[in-house]
Amino acid sequence: MLGCVLYGQGDLRVEEVPAPVPAAGEAVVDIRYGGVCGSDLHYWREGGVGDFLLREPMVLGHEVVGTVAGYGPRASGPEPGAPVAVHPATPCGRCPECLGGRRQVCRDIRYLGSAARLPHVQGGFAARIAVPAKQLRALPDGLGLRAAALAEPLAVAVHAVRRLGPVDGRHVLVTGAGPIGCLVVAAAKAAGAARVTATDLLPEALRYAGVAGADVCVRADDPADPGWPAEVDAAVEASGAASGLDACLRLVLRGGSVVQLGMPTGGRSAFAASLVVSKEIELRGSFRFDGEFDESLALLAREPGIEELISAVVPVGSAEDAFTLATDRARACKVLLEFAG
Template sequence: MLGCVIHGAGDLRVDELPAPEPGPGQALIAVRYGGVCGSDLHYWRHGGVGDFRLTEPMVLGHEVVGTVVGHGPGAAGPAPGTAVAVHPATPCGGCPECRDGRRNVCRDTRYLGSAARTPHVQGGFAARLAVPAEQVRPLPPGLPLERAALAEPLSVALHAVRRAGDVAGRHVLVTGAGPIGCLVVAAAKAAGAARVTVTDLLPKALEYASVAGADVLVRADDPDDPGWPDEVDTAVEASGVADGLDACLRRVRRGGVVVQLGMLPPGDSPFAGNLVVSREIELRGAFRFDAEFDDALALLARTPSLAGLVSAVVPVADAARAFALAADRAAACKVLLDFDSP
């Protein structure tokens, strides 16, 4: 079978891989679509993401959907032929965080396509994938596989909005209109936000934020843009750059909440820490997700317009083009690999 394997910075290959057999408790999935994520791009460009560095070849991908092929011994789940999405995390279940209901920050989790541990956890960008059966979710009625491929990044966005607290009736600022930032817009609107302002450097990215439901679009590099709010109730930093965090801290009201969602560069990042003190701003991190995956599928099922965030569907054999397109934020939002295309 074909799979997308990263061998090092700049060294992405479409390799022939052995097809897996489902082990005890596992389901075997015929992968149809895989969404190229920002972390996949970081592994491709830089050989790592955040503090996680490649030390061996790794199959990329954690945003995958497809159909059930079969099950291993002792496994139960959706019948063969069922369209499903795959929750990419396998928490340990026994650490203090898991016992406290915070499985998304499990200290011993396994996450598809992640170099956070060695040996690395191989990802889902392959024509067949064997995963624990409990991580497989049947799609809600009427949700096509292509739109369902947004479930994993939408889950990240839903978790970030929940970390912000109650946003109903409030003004939310989102810095960064990449795929995650756009989905934060959708998550905030679904949670009842009255107004969502989005900033980005690129006009095309802001167009996608509008598709997701943004009320106000702001050029981040234009301090005179009339869309800049004087004050917001909540801010979600989704760009992963220090300037974005600075904008959030300076625009959120006193006593407001800033959620850092974008993964900042390795090492230390400067930020306006005195504002956290003098304005009693609550600065919270948001990492991955847990039960939000099921909520994401339900939201996608009732929001057909989010399909507009899918910019292109590219055959897996042409993965290099897919990654180049996904990295061009002036041209694309979410790019999907198609594992069932010649």
């Protein structure tokens, strides 16, 4: 069967990989779609994500959906043939973070397509994969596999909005209108935000932010843009750029909350700490998700328009073309790989 295997920086190959044999407690899933994530692009272009460096060939991908093919010993779940989404995380359940209810920052987590540990955790960009059966999620009625492929990145966005605190009736700023930023817009509106302002450098990215529900879209490099708000109640920085965080800190009201979701390039970023002090800003990080995965599936079923953020579906045999397209934010928002017809 075909899989997308990364051998090193810039060395992505679509090749035959062994069919999985499920262990006890595992399910086998025939993958239909896989979303190309920013972390997949970092592995491909740079050979790593932050401190997670590629040290052996690894199947990429963690945003995957498909149909149940079967189960290993002592495993059960949705019946064979049922459409499912795959929760990509397996927390350890033993560390202080897991025991404290913050499994998304588990210190010993296993995550599909991650080089954080050795051997690496192989990912989901393959025609058939085996995963713990407890990671399968049956799709809500009316939700198709194509739209369900957005569940993982939408869960990241839902978690970030939750980290803001209550947003009902409030004005939320989102800096960075890439796929995650656009999904943050959708998640904020779904959580009751009265107004969402999105900023980005690219007109096409801002167009997708509008599709996601942004009330106002602002060119981040144009201080004279009339869409800039005088003040906002809360803000999510989704670009990873220092200028994005600076805008959030400047525009959030005193005592407001700012969530840093975008990963700063190089791992370090200067920021206006004096504003955090003088305005008593609540500055929080946001990393991955936990139960929000199930919430995102329900949200996708309720809000079918979110699927419009999918800008291209590319056959797995042209995976490198899909990755190249996904890096071009002037042409694409969310790009999916298709593994079966």
